[in-house]
Structure formats: structure tokens, C-alpha cells
Amino acid sequence: MILKLYSVKDNFNVINKVLGDPFDVDIVVRNDFDVASPLIVLYAIPNILDYNYCTIVDLKRSYFIDRFEVVNNSITKLFCKCDVLESYKADILNSVCRFKRKFKTGDYYAGNFDTSSRKNINVYESDKGFSGDSTMILTTVGG
Amino acid sequence: MAYGPELNVDEYVGGRINVDEVNEILTEAGSVKYRTTAWIACKGSTDYYCTLNALSHERGQAQYKSTAGGITYHEPFGYPISVYPGTLTTNVDTVFFRVHYSGNGPADFSAKEVITDPPPDPPEEPDYVITQADMDALSTAHATMKINDVVATLGDGINTDDVVLCTAGDGYLFYFRSVNFEYLNFMSETDYLRFTISTDFKTATYTFAGAGKNGLKLDVDSEVVEPPPDPPEDADYVITQVDMDALSTAHATMKINDVVATLGDSINIDDNVVVIADPGYTFYNNSVYFSGQNSMGEWLYLYFTLSDGGSNASCVLDDSAYSVLNVASEGQTQVSGVNNVYVVDNIKVAEINNERMVGTPPGVYDYGKFILNLINLPLEVGVDYYAEPSTVKLSGFDTEVLCSCLNSDIIAVDMGSITVPLIDDGFTDFKNVVCVLRLPWADSVLIDAGYVVGQTVTIKYFIDCYTGIATINITSTKTGGLIVSKQADIGVNIPFVKTVGDPMVSNSNISVGGDNGVLKPFFEIVKDEYFLKDGLFTIPVIDEKVLQGEVGYLEVEQVNLKVDCSEDEKKNIIDVLKQGVIIQ
Numbered sequence: 001m002i003l004k005l006y007s008v009k010d011n012f013n014v015i016n017k018v019l020g021d022p023f024d025v026d027i028v029v030r031n032d033f034d035v036a037s038p039l040i041v042l043y044a045i046p047n048i049l050d051y052n053y054c055t056i057v058d059l060k061r062s063y064f065i066d067r068f069e070v071v072n073n074s075i076t077k078l079f080c081k082c083d084v085l086e087s088y089k090a091d092i093l094n095s096v097c098r099f100k101r102k103f104k105t106g107d108y109y110a111g112n113f114d115t116s117s118r119k120n121i122n123v124y125e126s127d128k129g130f131s132g133d134s135t136m137i138l139t140t141v142g143g
Numbered sequence: 144m145a146y147g148p149e150l151n152v153d154e155y156v157g158g159r160i161n162v163d164e165v166n167e168i169l170t171e172a173g174s175v176k177y178r179t180t181a182w183i184a185c186k187g188s189t190d191y192y193c194t195l196n197a198l199s200h201e202r203g204q205a206q207y208k209s210t211a212g213g214i215t216y217h218e219p220f221g222y223p224i225s226v227y228p229g230t231l232t233t234n235v236d237t238v239f240f241r242v243h244y245s246g247n248g249p250a251d252f253s254a255k256e257v258i259t260d261p262p263p264d265p266p267e268e269p270d271y272v273i274t275q276a277d278m279d280a281l282s283t284a285h286a287t288m289k290i291n292d293v294v295a296t297l298g299d300g301i302n303t304d305d306v307v308l309c310t311a312g313d314g315y316l317f318y319f320r321s322v323n324f325e326y327l328n329f330m331s332e333t334d335y336l337r338f339t340i341s342t343d344f345k346t347a348t349y350t351f352a353g354a355g356k357n358g359l360k361l362d363v364d365s366e367v368v369e370p371p372p373d374p375p376e377d378a379d380y381v382i383t384q385v386d387m388d389a390l391s392t393a394h395a396t397m398k399i400n401d402v403v404a405t406l407g408d409s410i411n412i413d414d415n416v417v418v419i420a421d422p423g424y425t426f427y428n429n430s431v432y433f434s435g436q437n438s439m440g441e442w443l444y445l446y447f448t449l450s451d452g453g454s455n456a457s458c459v460l461d462d463s464a465y466s467v468l469n470v471a472s473e474g475q476t477q478v479s480g481v482n483n484v485y486v487v488d489n490i491k492v493a494e495i496n497n498e499r500m501v502g503t504p505p506g507v508y509d510y511g512k513f514i515l516n517l518i519n520l521p522l523e524v525g526v527d528y529y530a531e532p533s534t535v536k537l538s539g540f541d542t543e544v545l546c547s548c549l550n551s552d553i554i555a556v557d558m559g560s561i562t563v564p565l566i567d568d569g570f571t572d573f574k575n576v577v578c579v580l581r582l583p584w585a586d587s588v589l590i591d592a593g594y595v596v597g598q599t600v601t602i603k604y605f606i607d608c609y610t611g612i613a614t615i616n617i618t619s620t621k622t623g624g625l626i627v628s629k630q631a632d633i634g635v636n637i638p639f640v641k642t643v644g645d646p647m648v649s650n651s652n653i654s655v656g657g658d659n660g661v662l663k664p665f666f667e668i669v670k671d672e673y674f675l676k677d678g679l680f681t682i683p684v685i686d687e688k689v690l691q692g693e694v695g696y697l698e699v700e701q702v703n704l705k706v707d708c709s710e711d712e713k714k715n716i717i718d719v720l721k722q723g724v725i726i727q
Binding site: 010011012013014015016018036082084085087088091092093094095096097098099100101102103104105106107108109110111112113114115116118119120121122123124125126127128129130131132133134135136137138139140141142 | 328330334335481487488495515517521522523524535538546552558559560566568569570571574575583584602609611637662663664665670672673674675676681683689691693695696697698700701703705706708709711716719722725727
């Protein structure tokens with residue numbers, strides 16, 4: 001079973017995290033393996049503390065590395081927690097939701113924005129008007 | 144004392160002489176002292192003017208006398224001796240200027256001026272002087288000007304009753320009201336003294352009456368006349384520019400076999416020709432016809448047949464050789480009752496004032512009581528409203544003052560359209576948006592953004608000539624109809640009606656029009672400034688659908704989660720979605 005180690009900068013609540021290049025480690029799953037929050041013991045992985053994320057393709061899951069426990073110079077324990085957003089993102093993105101999102105063109109729902117105390121004023125002028133000339137009109141009772 | 148010869152200098156009549164030029168004749172030298180006396184006789188028609196001086200002298204005199212009397216005046220040298228116009232009788236035809244000199248050396252005499260004609264009167268200031276700006280205006284309009292049949296040049300004067308003629312250059316024509324003298328009236332508004340444009344639009348004439356007008360200047364414009372296309376070789380009649388002008392002047396259009404005719408179109412024998420009057424105009428009997436001369440020089444006419452109450456005229460072209468289309472129409476008056484509506488200016492008003500009083504005191508009858516109102520509208524009335532000029536009538540009394548007439552007492556003025564675009568194409572274009580329509584000579588109007596934003600708003604003024612009150616109708620493409628109608632008094636009433644015996648002009652009918660400095664209507668669209676509109680965590684919009692395709696931060700309120708996972712993981716997913724996620 002292949003464990004892929006990553007260094008991820010994205011926050012936990014990001015879907016479609018940028019993973020970068022993996023460091024593959026062949027691991028053996030033993031008894032009492034908690035799929036949701038596994039404890040993984042690795043031997044002699046260089047710069048192991050540089051990784052904070054991992055995936056196990058065979059388990060169809062991605063994991064945050066919550067914390068490390070260094071047993072000795074060669075052995076390190078990884079306490080992992082399932083990243084449900086990445087592990088199930090295809091299903092999540094295809095689920096119907098009622099949600100709040102940012103404004104986009106075509107949105108006519110009267111939402112609330114934070115406003116400043118200033119106003120924007122645009123001026124639109126007619127294509128016709130008075131020329132500035134004048135006309136004197138005399139009205140009389142005709143004969 | 145020996146006097147020198149009298150010298151008749153008739154040849155200098157009208158000019159000047161210099162004593163130096165004839166000094167050898169006039170001067171005698173003594174052995175020790177020099178002494179000379181000279182007479183200069185000058186002839187002229189009326190009065191004389193002379194100044195004599197000696198350049199170097201010890202003593203002497205300059206005198207003059209006339210044949211009508213003895214020596215009348217003298218002065219020492221060095222002082223001018225002058226006879227100014229009017230000091231001699233007009234019958235005197237000769238005046239003598241005598242020069243005495245006595246001194247130790249030769250002397251030079253000179254006359255500053257001997258003018259045998261009276262000094263010319265300073266030229267009278269003309270009522271108007273043609274300026275470089277006027278010449279430039281003429282040049283720009285490709286026109287020339289004559290004053291009393293003399294070609295006008297820079298600096299030429301124009302006086303009252305001079306006939307001023309402007310002629311458009313080849314390839315150019317004037318158009319209605321394109322030639323004027325422009326000035327500032329008593330309200331400091333631009334007003335015009337209109338030239339009369341000839342029916343062929345080639346010339347414009349004006350009998351000058353602009354003396355004393357403030358800021359008077361020439362205002363002239365012309366338009367290019369496109370040369371007519373070459374006629375088809377087999378055409379029996381070709382529509383010329385003259386025909387098009389005649390149609391335009393008569394407010395009419397022409398169709399040939401149901402196709403609208405244009406310049407250069409041909410008409411052939413048996414073609415059906417229809418001339419259609421514009422709305423508000425009708426033809427009258429024999430007012431539409433072709434005319435031309437045959438080879439014998441006889442005039443031929445083909446009269447159109449009127450239909451539809453005179454609004455249509457039709458004929459079928461025959462085989463005679465016609466050369467011109469003649470069209471005349473008359474405007475249909477839409478003036479209420481028996482009232483009259485005239486376009487006047489200050490001069491016309493003054494003329495009417497002179498004519499309205501009939502009789503001699505105390506039996507003066509003032510027909511001014513039949514004047515309903517005199518108002519100044521802040522617009523140029525459209526050409527379509529002008530009927531044939533007529534004398535101003537005050538009830539049954541004809542003042543014989545000729546003025547332009549209007550064919551309607553309601554003037555519709557199209558103030559144009561305003562299209563307000565969508566900026567965001569979203570609720571930000573409407574929420575808390577204030578649409579202020581600024582109107583010329585009227586109060587502003589607040590209109591709901593729904594009628595304005597993303598729509599075209601049209602404004603029309605319907606002005607009552609009797610009161611100057613405008614009904615302002617505002618329509619929107621949102622509804623396709625009227626959205627606001629309001630009234631505003633845009634006319635400036637001029638105190639005019641004053642009957643004999645009134646102690647003073649009453650100002651009760653003066654109401655100041657609301658000149659707010661606005662010439663064209665315009666919208667001010669006032670919107671909130673959403674300074675975080677593009678912020679990552681600013682999520683004002685509620686939506687309901689799958690998340691696929693969404694980008695950015697969002698907070699899920701409810702989700703119908705379809706995921707094949709454990710219950711704990713589902714709860715975990717829902718919790719995270721509610722707390723907010725970023726999809727990238």
C-alpha cells in the first residue's frame with residue numbers, strides 16, 4: 001500500500017487543495033488501523049517533519065497529519081485525520097446545497113454588502129435638449 | 144514795406160502747400176537785415192484753415208485777411224494762425240495769408256498746413272462694422288456678402304436700411320435660419336436677426352436694423368450640396384436637387400411607383416408619381432405640378448390630382464418634356480379657437496406697441512387688451528411649427544406688423560433619450576440606487592431605479608404657448624409607456640399688456656422661469672460604494688444548487704449530501720461545509 005506524503009499550504013477547509021510533488025512510501029497496514037484517524041509509523045524517512053498531508057489511494061482517502069511523535073532517530077509516528085473535503089469532494093460538489101456565496105454578474109438577489117460612507121455618482125446625458133436659443137411668443141385673440 | 148506778389152494757388156485747392164516750395168518767389172533779402180512779406184492766396188469753396196510758422200526768426204507776424212474784409216487776425220510767428228471752419232462766411236472764395244518777416248539773417252518760412260477745403264468731418268460711425276470674425280464666418284460657410292450691391296470687405300460699415308445680401312458659394316446652400324445677425328437681447332440671451340433665405344437657398348437677404356444691438360455678429364452656415372448623379376440615358380424625367388428642395392420646402396415626399404424617390408431617380412412615361420404631404424400639411428388646388436417648355440418655347444404643365452383631403456397628390460407622367468417639379472403646401476393650423484400665435488422679437492413688439500393704440504387722447508382705444516400673453520420660451524421652435532407669416536391681428540384690428548406664425552399653440556419638444564446601462568448586471572445596480580433626473584427649466588425628478596437602470600428613458604416637453612407651462616412626459620422602455628408626468632413653468636412672462644390709464648406696468652403677470660442652467664436632461668445615478676464587493680469572504684448572495692462550478696468562499700446552510708462514507712464522516716463533512724469552505 002502506497003502512502004503519499006505532501007507538503008500542503010492550503011487551509012483545512014479548502015476543496016481542491018494544491019498538493020505538489022509526493023514522496024511515496026510503501027507501508028504495511030497492521031491490526032487496529034483506524035481508517036478515519038490512523039496512526040502511521042514510518043522508518044527512516046528523510047525530512048519527515050516537512051510533510052503535513054498524505055493520501056492513501058487504496059483507502060480512497062486523504063489525511064491531514066495532525067502531529068508527529070519521534071520515537072528515535074529513525075522512527076516517527078504520524079497521527080493522521082481524514083480530510084473529508086478532499087476524500088469525498090466529487091460527491092460533495094455534486095450534492096445540492098443552499099449556500100451563501102460571493103456576488104457574480106447576473107445576481108439579482110438583494111443581498112447585503114458592507115458599504116462605505118461615500119457614494120458613487122454616474123451621470124448619463126440625453127442626446128437632445130435646448131440649444132440655448134429662445135423664442136418670444138405672442139398670443140392674441142384673433143379676428 | 145514792400146509786399147511780395149500775391150500768389151494765386153488755385154492749383155492747391157483741396158490740397159496743401161508748403162511755403163518753402165515757393166520761398167524764392169516770396170522772399171526778399173535786405174542789405175543788412177532781411178525782410179520779406181509774402182501773400183498767399185488760397186481759393187476754396189467755403190471755409191479755410193491755415194497754420195504758418197517761421198522756423199527761425201526774430202520777429203514778424205502771420206496774418207490773414209479775406210476779400211470780404213480787412214485783416215482780421217494776426218499772431219507772432221511761432222504761433223499757428225488758424226481759420227477754422229465756420230469762422231468765415233460761406234460766400235468767401237479767397238483768403239489771403241500774409242507773412243511778414245524782419246531779421247538779421249535769412250529765414251525759412253513754412254506752413255504747417257494750408258488747406259483750402261474745410262477739414263473733413265470725421266466719418267460717421269457706421270451702425271455696424273464688418274469684423275474679421277464675420278469674414279471668417281463667411282469663409283467657413285463658403286459664402287460672400289454684399290452691402291447695397293457692393294462686395295463687402297473687412298472694416299466695411301453697415302447702416303440702418305442697408306440691404307445685406309449673402310450668397311452661398313458653388314456647391315453650397317443655405318438652410319432655414321442658417322444666416323443671421325446674432326446678438327444678446329435685453330435678458331442677455333442670444334437672439335437673432337434673421338435673414339430671409341431665398342427659395343433656392345442660394346441667397347439670404349436682410350435689411351439692416353441691428354443698430355445698437357449688443358454683441359452683434361454675423362452667424363452664417365451652409366451645407367454641402369451633393370452633385371446629382373448622372374441621369375440614366377433613357378430617363379424621361381430625372382429628379383434634381385431643385386425638385387428635392389421643393390419637396391423639402393413643402394414638407395412633402397415623393398414616391399415613384401410606390402418607391403420613395405431620391406435625388407437622381409428617374410421617372411419614365413406612365414410611371415405613377417405620388418407626392419405625400421407631411422403630417423400637418425396639405426396641398427391645395429394646382430399646387431403640385433410638373434412644368435417645362437417644349438421646343439416651341441410653349442410652357443407645358445402636368446397638374447397632380449389631390450386626394451385624402453389634400454394630403455396626397457398623384458399623376459401619371461406623360462410624354463411631354465417637363466423640367467421641374469413644383470410643390471407647395473400649407474400648414475394645418477392647430478391653434479385653439481380663433482386665437483393666433485406669433486413669433487416676435489423686440490422690434491416686432493415695439494412695432495405692435497406703436498400700432499395697438501388707435502385714436503387720439505382722450506379717445507384712445509388700446510387693442511392691446513386682445514393680447515393674451517407675451518412670453519419668452521427658452522428654446523428654438525422647430526421648423527415644423529412655422530406657418531405662413533401673417534400680420535398680427537388683435538381681435539378684428541390688423542396691426543399690419545408682419546410676423547412669423549405658429550400652426551399650433553402646443554409645441555412638442557423632444558428632449559431626447561437617456562440610456563442608463565447596467566454596470567454590474569446585478570442587484571448592486573438597483574439596491575439603494577437613487578436615480579435623479581435633472582430637467583432643463585424644471586425641478587428634478589426622482590425615479591425608481593427599476594424604470595431607469597438598464598432601460599432607456601425618453602423625455603418630451605409639451606409647451607403651452609399661452610402660459611409657457613410645459614407638461615413634461617417621461618416614458619421608459621421598462622413599461623413602454625408613461626412613468627412620470629409633471630408640469631413646469633418654463634416661459635418667462637414679459638410685461639406687455641398695459642392699457643391706457645393704468646398708472647404703471649403691472650408686474651403681477653411676471654413669473655420667473657426656472658433657468659437652472661441645464662440644457663439637456665441628464666440622470667445622476669447615485670449608488671452605494673461597496674468597498675468589499677470583491678472580498679473573498681464577502682458572500683451576500685444566497686444560491687441553491689450543486690457546488691460544482693462554484694469558486695471561492697461559501698457557507699453551506701443546508702446540503703442534501705450524497706456520499707458513500709461513514710456517518711461520522713458525513714457529519715464531519717456537513718460541519719465543515721457549514722463553517723465555510725473555499726473551492727479553488
